[in-house]
């Protein structure tokens with residue numbers, strides 16, 4: 001595994017969307033030695049719990065805990081404090097919760113850090129518009145006027161003002177986010193579909209190579225790897241494509 005491969009693997013977040021720890025573990029074993037980020041979402045966390053996350057951390061994985069908190073500021077503050085105590089590298093909230101809710105997430109994380117100096121401050125990011133949401137759904141069902149890109153950029157600006165580290169968005173919106181929020185502001189992009197793979201419930205998609213070319217800090221990939229006949233080969237192929245751009 002050369003250096004370029006290792007570096008690019010660190011920008012691949014594999015979504016561990018499994019129903020229990022046993023199936024997740026079986027999958028992880030197939031990726032052994034590939035230094036990718038692991039994303040734990042609701043399905044696995046609600047089943048396997050905090051112990052599974054702590055175990056991943058003790059084995060040296062970088063972990064993004066994708067629980068998308070969206071509640072009143074006091075509740076999010078408490079949630080962020082508990083999540084930070086797990087030692088994760090990244091967690092998230094919904095930008096739609098507003099500036100004070102996002103600031104409360106940071107305050108909760110800071111409280112955990114000041115109580116235990118062995119912990120490192122996680123990156124805290126905010127979801128703008130889910131990558132499954134298309135323009136028509138946003139305008140008609142959600143009642144949000146304007147283009148998806150304009151709404152995503154507005155939420156990104158709010159996220160930055162609230163003191164968070166970056167956003168979740170489609171790679172399609174990354175150049176516009178960077179133009180307004182700068183290149184240090186992280187862009188975490190699901191909605192990744194290698195050429196020829198099924199889009200499924202995702203709407204705003206690009207290939208892994210296109211996402212890197214757009215400037216995504218990290219790409220999030222689930223089913224194109226987890227549902228592949230050979231998940232390790234699928235992950236390696238995606239990393240190679242990321243390197244070539």
Ligand SMILES: O=c1ccn([C@@H]2O[C@H](COP(=O)(O)O)[C@@H](O)[C@H]2O)c(=O)[nH]1
Nearest residue numbers: 015041129130131190191220221222223
């Ligand atoms: O806007 C968002 C926010 C989060 N996700 C999560 O990313 C993965 C994508 O999985 P695929 O199988 O590659 O579609 C999944 O865990 C989502 O919960 C997202 O897709 N879009």
